Amino acid sequence: MATTVDGRLRHVIDPAELPGRLVPTGAKPVIRATAIEKFFGDNHVLRGCSMTVYPKETITILGRSGSGKSTFLRCLNFLEEPSAGAVAIDDVEVDAAPMRRRDRAERERIRQLRLSATMVFQEFNLFPHLSVIGNLIEAPVHVKGVDRKQATELAEKYLAKVGLSDKRDEYPARLSGGQRQRVAIARALTMEPKVLLFDEPTSALDPSLVGEVLKVMEELAHEGRTMIVVTHEMQFAREAADRVYYIEHGQFLEIGPPEQVIEHPRDERTRAFLSRFLGTAHVHQTGGAPVVHVPDPMPETHHHDDPKDEHPHGHDHPDAHPH
Amino acid sequence: MAGVTTADHASASQLGAAIQAAERRQRQRWRLAFVVVWMVILTGLVAFIFGTIKLNAVFLTKSIPYILAGVPITLFVSFVSITIAIFLAVLGALGRLSRNPIANGIASFYVSFFRGTPLLLQILFLYLALPQAGIVIPEVPTGILALGFNYGAYMTEIFRAGIQAVPSGQTEAAYSLGMGGRTTFRRIVLPQAFRIVTPAIGNDFIAMLKDSSLVSTIGVQEILYRAQVIGRPTFQSMQTLLVAAVVYWVMTILFSLLQNRLERRMAVGDRARPA
Secondary structure, three states: OEEEEOOEEEEOOOHHHOOOOOOOOOOOOOEEEEEEEEEEOOEEEEEEEEEEEOOOOEEEEEOOOOOOHHHHHHHHOOOOOOOEEEEEEOOEEEEOOOOOOOOHHHHHHHHHHHHHEEEEOOOOOOOOOOOHHHHHHHHHHHHHOOOHHHHHHHHHHHHHHOOOHHHOOOOHHHOOHHHHHHHHHHHHHHOOOOEEEEEOOOOOOOHHHHHHHHHHHHHHHHOOOOEEEEOOOHHHHHHHOOEEEEEEOOEEEEEEOHHHHHHOOOOHHHHHHHHHHHHHHHHHHHHOOOOOOOOOOOOOOOOOOOHHHHOOOOOOOOOOOOO | OOOOOHHHHHHHHHHHHHHHHHHHHHHHHHHHHHHHHHHHHHHHHHHHHHHHOOOOHHHHHHHHHHHHOOHHHHHHHHHHHHHHHHHHHHHHHHHHHOOOHHHHHHHHHHHHHHHHOOHHHHHHHHHHHHHHHOOOOOHHHHHHHHHHHHHHHHHHHHHHHHHHHOOHHHHHHHHHOOOOHHHHHHHHHHHHHHHHHHHHHHHHHHHHHHHHHHHHHHOOOOHHHHHHHHHOOOOOHHHHHHHHHHHHHHHHHHHHHHHHHHHHHHOOOOOOOOO
């Protein structure tokens, strides 16, 4: 798929035809991000990033810091205004509009989009003036107009899910980092969004507290929540993700199931990133092992949009734009 | 390593207790000195006053209740004015933070004008000049309006800083939960901004208690007005003004204490884990 962006023809990876393990044929996507571009001044942060996510999928975006992975996630619910491209969640579609003020109807569409895609932040961003339960029911009551009693019941259900029922009336400042992040996850769940966005949810945590948050996230992934997770937690990506996106210099270089992207990366740059992350032990372990348990997730005969095919110059410097 | 014996533990805890006791004694000595300084200054002041003027007990028993009757009026004027000021300050801060040139222009003009002219002039202007334009407002509302608009201008800047001090992550979290701009401001930003500016509001209220004395010039019968009215005809102004001073002073001390308690209560939620 090729798209024209600011006069230049640019190739865009669209994995719509590359379903992950769980995607039934003919399923309707939850999120479709098309050719997202982002400039911060002269800095070209995203270069035509596309992503299609189907219900119940868990997507993991991997990449170095500064690769654009968080920016891409923030563009999905317009916390960051994309410089070009479009995002559609279910039937709500919003185009990038960096040059003009959005009108009321368009702002309302963005709000609807956000109702379907709730973000869990690296820094938790709990509301310090509200108790835990207050944090959870704030948006259901004041945005969705849910009855307070009903909202409280829902909140208590999700608080139990993250294992923090006993902290119901506590204030965020009195919780540990891991507890705060679990409350933030429960707060997102209480909105019952169609997709959960996680922006490096464990990066601000003390290493000893990472596990409790990942455990909750893995449970969510296994029970079929649609999730897009930007993370450095390779273990989570390997075990919970249906599809892994590797991003570098604002481009998705490799897309596929974790068995492919993490265990058998095709792109040299992905390999370089992973070897730095996983160490040599992993490379020996899986790199040399015969591939018996992993079926080729993308047989070339069926798919035209194989990222490898899309990027015949994949080994070039990423700043070079062929075509 | 020989290991730590129980004797070591005992001596360590004894040392700790001794240090604590010493620190406690030091704190007590400091507090004592502090109180003594206050007492000395106060006694000196009172002695000077009693030495300079003859206190007229009969006159004072008559005039003190009269002056104290001004306290409710001072409090009323101050409370209503600070309420108006807070309301104007929120609006003003929104204007100053707005990207809309009209809103921003109005707000910055308001701040500039009311901070750039004397409060006394504003009070007199409303009271003396407006009737020339056919607008006549009674004294108390005039005083309240002037104080409210003046303090609102100062507090606009305070609120603006308070709103800006709320981390952007709070707004992002609210947006991400589907809140619109208004709900986000009303439910998330403003409550946190209020906490941030509470100490400043307290200070301004205490300043307002005293600045409200300026409305005595237009005949509002608050504390200072009464002190002047009852002292001047009998040339006993020194006594009545001293009484008024003490009344203001006591009021500000009481409200300072109240302010401390309020700030502690509002800190709920911002508190870190207890030690």
